[in-house]
Amino acid sequence: MATLSLYLLLSWVFLLSLFRTRFAEVLCHADESSALMEFKRSFRTNTTDQKCIYPKVHSWSLDGSVDCCSWDGIECDEFTSRVIALDLSSSCLSGTMSPNTSLFRLIHVESLNLAFNSFNFSSIPYGFSNFSRLKYLNLSNSDFSREIPHDISQLSELVSLDLSTSLPETLHLLNMGNLVYNLTRLKELNLSCVSLLSPIPPVLANFSSLKSLGLRYCGLNGDFPVSIFQLPNLEVLDIGGNSNLSGFFPKLHWGSPMKLLDLSNTQFSGEIPASIGNLTFLNELIAEDCYFSGSLPSSLGHLPHLTWLILLRSNIQGQIPLSFANLTQLSILSLSGNNLSGDTLEWMINLTKLTVLNIPDNRLSGGFPSSFENLKQLTWLDLSGNDVHGDIPSTLWNLKDLEVLGLSSLNGVLDVNHLFKLKNLRLLLLSSNNISFTKPFINTTTWKITHLILDSCNLTKFPQFIGHLSKLVRLDLQYNRIRGTIPMWMWNNTRESLEYIDLSHNFLTGFENNQTNLPLPNLMYLDISSNLLETALLVLPPSILLYNISNNFLSGEVPTSICEVSSLAVLDLSSNALSGTLPHCLGNIGPLIFLKLGRNKFDGMVPHIYPDDCALRMIDLGENQLTGTIPRSLGNCRMLEYLNLGGNQINDTFPFWLSELTYLKVISLRSNNFHGSIEAHLSQLDFTNLHILDLSNNSFIGELPSKLLQSCHTMKVVVGQDKLTYMNIFQLLHLPFGGVGGSMTYAMTLMNKGTEREYRKIPDLLVAIDLSNNKFEGFIPELIGDLKSLRMLNLSNNFLIGSIPPSLAKLIVLESLDISWNNLVGEIPQQLAWLTFLSVFDVSHNHLSGPIPRGTQFDTFGSNSFAMNDGLCGSPLPNKCINGDNAPPPPPSFKVDNEEESLFNLDWRIVLGGAGGGFLVGIVLENLIITKKSRWFMYYSQKMAEGWKR
Numbered sequence: 028m029a030t031l032s033l034y035l036l037l038s039w040v041f042l043l044s045l046f047r048t049r050f051a052e053v054l055c056h057a058d059e060s061s062a063l064m065e066f067k068r069s070f071r072t073n074t075t076d077q078k079c080i081y082p083k084v085h086s087w088s089l090d091g092s093v094d095c096c097s098w099d100g101i102e103c104d105e106f107t108s109r110v111i112a113l114d115l116s117s118s119c120l121s122g123t124m125s126p127n128t129s130l131f132r133l134i135h136v137e138s139l140n141l142a143f144n145s146f147n148f149s150s151i152p153y154g155f156s157n158f159s160r161l162k163y164l165n166l167s168n169s170d171f172s173r174e175i176p177h178d179i180s181q182l183s184e185l186v187s188l189d190l191s192t193s194l195p196e197t198l199h200l201l202n203m204g205n206l207v208y209n210l211t212r213l214k215e216l217n218l219s220c221v222s223l224l225s226p227i228p229p230v231l232a233n234f235s236s237l238k239s240l241g242l243r244y245c246g247l248n249g250d251f252p253v254s255i256f257q258l259p260n261l262e263v264l265d266i267g268g269n270s271n272l273s274g275f276f277p278k279l280h281w282g283s284p285m286k287l288l289d290l291s292n293t294q295f296s297g298e299i300p301a302s303i304g305n306l307t308f309l310n311e312l313i314a315e316d317c318y319f320s321g322s323l324p325s326s327l328g329h330l331p332h333l334t335w336l337i338l339l340r341s342n343i344q345g346q347i348p349l350s351f352a353n354l355t356q357l358s359i360l361s362l363s364g365n366n367l368s369g370d371t372l373e374w375m376i377n378l379t380k381l382t383v384l385n386i387p388d389n390r391l392s393g394g395f396p397s398s399f400e401n402l403k404q405l406t407w408l409d410l411s412g413n414d415v416h417g418d419i420p421s422t423l424w425n426l427k428d429l430e431v432l433g434l435s436s437l438n439g440v441l442d443v444n445h446l447f448k449l450k451n452l453r454l455l456l457l458s459s460n461n462i463s464f465t466k467p468f469i470n471t472t473t474w475k476i477t478h479l480i481l482d483s484c485n486l487t488k489f490p491q492f493i494g495h496l497s498k499l500v501r502l503d504l505q506y507n508r509i510r511g512t513i514p515m516w517m518w519n520n521t522r523e524s525l526e527y528i529d530l531s532h533n534f535l536t537g538f539e540n541n542q543t544n545l546p547l548p549n550l551m552y553l554d555i556s557s558n559l560l561e562t563a564l565l566v567l568p569p570s571i572l573l574y575n576i577s578n579n580f581l582s583g584e585v586p587t588s589i590c591e592v593s594s595l596a597v598l599d600l601s602s603n604a605l606s607g608t609l610p611h612c613l614g615n616i617g618p619l620i621f622l623k624l625g626r627n628k629f630d631g632m633v634p635h636i637y638p639d640d641c642a643l644r645m646i647d648l649g650e651n652q653l654t655g656t657i658p659r660s661l662g663n664c665r666m667l668e669y670l671n672l673g674g675n676q677i678n679d680t681f682p683f684w685l686s687e688l689t690y691l692k693v694i695s696l697r698s699n700n701f702h703g704s705i706e707a708h709l710s711q712l713d714f715t716n717l718h719i720l721d722l723s724n725n726s727f728i729g730e731l732p733s734k735l736l737q738s739c740h741t742m743k744v745v746v747g748q749d750k751l752t753y754m755n756i757f758q759l760l761h762l763p764f765g766g767v768g769g770s771m772t773y774a775m776t777l778m779n780k781g782t783e784r785e786y787r788k789i790p791d792l793l794v795a796i797d798l799s800n801n802k803f804e805g806f807i808p809e810l811i812g813d814l815k816s817l818r819m820l821n822l823s824n825n826f827l828i829g830s831i832p833p834s835l836a837k838l839i840v841l842e843s844l845d846i847s848w849n850n851l852v853g854e855i856p857q858q859l860a861w862l863t864f865l866s867v868f869d870v871s872h873n874h875l876s877g878p879i880p881r882g883t884q885f886d887t888f889g890s891n892s893f894a895m896n897d898g899l900c901g902s903p904l905p906n907k908c909i910n911g912d913n914a915p916p917p918p919p920s921f922k923v924d925n926e927e928e929s930l931f932n933l934d935w936r937i938v939l940g941g942a943g944g945g946f947l948v949g950i951v952l953e954n955l956i957i958t959k960k961s962r963w964f965m966y967y968s969q970k971m972a973e974g975w976k977r
């Protein structure tokens with residue numbers, strides 16, 4: 028028996044070795060190795076490319092081992108030795124993919140991965156239908172562009188298809204439904220960042236094998252098919268970033284194995300149903316910036332595997348369920364900017380895995396949790412902007428890993444000396460607290476703080492420890508009550524690191540020793556506006572991007588050296604007592620976007636060098652003593668939206684060339700010495716985007732500028748608005764703390780109800796024309812009735828003749844109409860009584876006659892509105908009309924949309940005082956880096972790139 032067994036064993040060994048030799052002899056097929064070599068030769072390898080890990084093709088060569096089956100990245104079939112898999116992901120390939128690439132000769136391939144290479148934005152070649160056995164195709168993040176070839180739709184064996192990119196709008200797909208229609212075996216489908224610009228094809232809801240569906244940033248629209256939530260195998264659903272995609276959660280019936288659900292930045296609405304508690308495998312629920320209603324279901328607290336719960340700004344109300352105490356695996360909880368209430372935070376004390384607890388800007392009340400003892404892994408704690416009060420438990424100061432601490436708007440008492448125990452703190456946000464940093468000296472040189480946000484803290488002095496923070500990048504001390512001069516010790520240790528300083532809205536009078544040369548070589552952002560500074564202008568560090576010193580008592584001239592600051596984007600010197608002529612080079616500062624020098628005492632000419640690449644979007648030189656003409660080179664500033672030259676002594680004719688600046692929204696030339704005729708100008712004008720035109724108080728002559736008004740297309744469309752917004756210019760500035768954008772609100776002087784006022788904000792809906800106090804003559808053109816979105820029209824104090832055109836009744840949102848002090852004749856058109864928003868009306872000092880209209884608004888005007896005319900009669904004037912009382916107006920012949928809002932009846936005091944007119948930059952904690960490599964960081968760095976702001 029034993030011999031037989033031995034014999035059998037030996038023959039097995041023999042057979043086995045025979046097999047081995049035989050297979051070793053069958054090498055890869057020559058046609059395939061040559062196809063592969065040809066493919067290799069068609070690219071360079073670039074090992075400095077960020078996506079490169081290792082150039083697999085370096086091992087490919089016909090000299091040494093000819094057996095291509097042994098090359099890196101190649102897998103052959105065991106029996107046929109045909110190449111069946113090619114994995115060249117992150118292989119440093121660089122170059123253009125040929126339309127008839129030799130790859131298509133490898134017809135036995137079942138798996139092809141070319142992800143993370145750089146194919147120079149060439150097209151994905153047509154010919155994938157050669158791979159009839161292809162199961163796995165990954166061409167993601169490889170810099171392909173243009174249309175996805177439709178023959179991919181024939182790969183009916185496909186199990187996994189990934190064509191995603193990180194660069195939106197490079198790849199396009201005309202019809203996703205056709206592409207996937209026959210790919211019914213798909214388990215994974217990722218088309219993120221491919222432009223689909225369509226609804227999700229309903230056929231996807233039949234793909235019962237689907238485990239993972241990635242459609243981020245695809246421009247999806249329409250309704251999300253709710254049946255996709257019910258797919259029996261779906262584990263990953265990522266459809267974030269499709270801002271036109273609506274959808275609801277299913278009330279019942281979910282496909283159970285869901286692990287990741289990301290709906291951020293979509294129009295998902297409705298309630299988060301209790302049935303979400305059925306997703307027992309759920310790891311990550313991410314749905315920020317959605318439009319939910321209702322509250323957080325307590326069933327969420329029973330998801331045993333939940334590690335990320337991110338529901339920022341998603342309109343959620345109600346209490347945070349106490350069941351959250353059971354989310355023992357939770358690592359990130361981020362619920363900021365909702366309307367969450369709740370009078371206890373006790374549920375959090377047992378969540379031992381929490382690293383990020385981010386719930387600012389809600390309505391949480393009650394005290395702090397009794398202890399932070401268990402939350403040893405916490406690196407991020409932000410409870411700002413709630414109503415949390417009481418004593419901070421001392422265990423908070425033992426959280427040694429804490430890097431971000433946000434406790435603004437606390438109602439409690441903060442013993443700041445504890446703060447210094449948090450040695451790893453990098454960002455400290457304590458806005459709107461009553462704090463005093465009394466301790467005379469605290470050694471903080473080991474502190475790692477980079478961002479110190481202490482605005483609105485009732486501080487009366489600069490806290491001493493600031494001078495020791497050698498890593499400080501950003502310092503916010505605005506809206507405090509700090510008096511006196513800015514001490515030099517502040518820069519002792521911070522001088523190399525500081526990039527951002529906001530000291531605005533204090534009572535600062537100057538700099539220690541009158542030093543106007545800030546020793547901060549890396550400063551990019553400096554705002555000292557709204558103080559009591561009586562110094563001269565500062566000498567700016569060359570790195571400065573934003574400099575705002577408006578609203579102080581600065582005097583002296585602007586030195587030419589200011590133009591040497593080559594990165595300046597925002598320069599705001601307005602509302603000071605600066606004088607002298609403006610250096611012409613001001614218009615020549617390359618990156619300058621906002622130039623605000625209004626309300627000073629500048630004289631001389633408007634600066635006149637504006638280079639071809641002028642980037643200016645706002646120029647405010649109003650309320651100075653400038654003379655001369657408007658330099659023609661200003662026409663190079665093609666991005667200009669706002670031009671205010673009002674309140675100067677400019678002596679010029681109308682600058683017709685402004686018509687070339689198609690973004691212009693506001694033109695104010697009021698109160699200057701402009702003259703000549705506008706209407707006589709021969710060529711076409713184009714003021715498509717104009718919202719506000721103020722030419723009042725000049726010496727213009729000739730007919731009213733009909734051609735100009737006719738070209739104001741924006742003024743012809745009435746737009747509704749859900750909530751009041753103000754005109755502003757949004758501008759991404761690449762600031763040190765993560766490229767946060769900012770916005771500059773428009774501010775200007777306007778006449779309202781007969782008084783001239785400085786408005787610090789202008790509602791977006793305000794459309795206004797002021798041509799008053801000129802020498803215009805002739806008729807009021809009928810076509811003015813086409814400017815349907817006009818809110819204010821002032822033609823008073825001119826030499827206008829003829830009658831009031833009835834077409835004015837088409838201005839259905841008009842709130843203020845002043846045509847007084849002209850030579851108008853005839854009757855007041857009865858139709859004007861339809862103007863339901865009219866609150867200011869003045870036709871006095873004309874030669875009008877006939878009955879004054881009656882009806883809603885007209886009954887509210889006093890007799891002054893009608894005074895000094897030849898023959899007006901009826902209420903409110905004492906003289907009765909001959910034919911009895913003035914008759915009620917005929918019914919309107921068009922629909923008046925009463926849902927419009929009246930702007931002038933708003934409380935404009937809000938707009939008059941306080942902040943505004945400045946460059947506002949949000950503080951976005953989420954934009955700051957926590958742990959560089961965490962997904963949390965990657966997630967938010969993507970947000971940053973999108974110009975995301977709180």
Ligand SMILES: *[C@@H]1O[C@H](CO)[C@@H](O)[C@H](O)[C@H]1NC(C)=O
Pocket residue numbers: 073074075076077121
């Ligand atoms: C290699 O990649 C780097 C980084 O993407 C790029 O700057 C460089 O131009 C590339 N070199 C070649 C030769 O393509």
Ligand SMILES: *[C@@H]1O[C@H](CO)[C@@H](O)[C@H](O)[C@H]1NC(C)=O
Pocket residue numbers: 180204205206208209
């Ligand atoms: C799906 O496959 C069938 C059979 O091969 C074919 O007739 C049909 O045109 C395909 N549909 C699409 C949308 O490609």
Ligand SMILES: *[C@@H]1O[C@H](CO)[C@@H](O)[C@H](O)[C@H]1NC(C)=O
Pocket residue numbers: 279280301302303304305326
């Ligand atoms: C799903 O959740 C709902 C509501 O919580 C519940 O009524 C239903 O029984 C659950 N279904 C399953 C299959 O667990």
Ligand SMILES: *[C@@H]1O[C@H](CO)[C@@H](O)[C@H](O)[C@H]1NC(C)=O
Pocket residue numbers: 328349350351352353
């Ligand atoms: C946590 O879960 C346990 C077991 O499922 C349950 O008994 C308890 O009530 C839950 N706690 C809260 C606060 O919901």
Ligand SMILES: *[C@@H]1O[C@H](CO)[C@@H](O)[C@H](O)[C@H]1NC(C)=O
Pocket residue numbers: 352353374376377
């Ligand atoms: C929290 O943990 C403590 C003990 O560690 C336990 O007594 C308590 O019941 C837990 N609370 C909740 C809400 O689970």
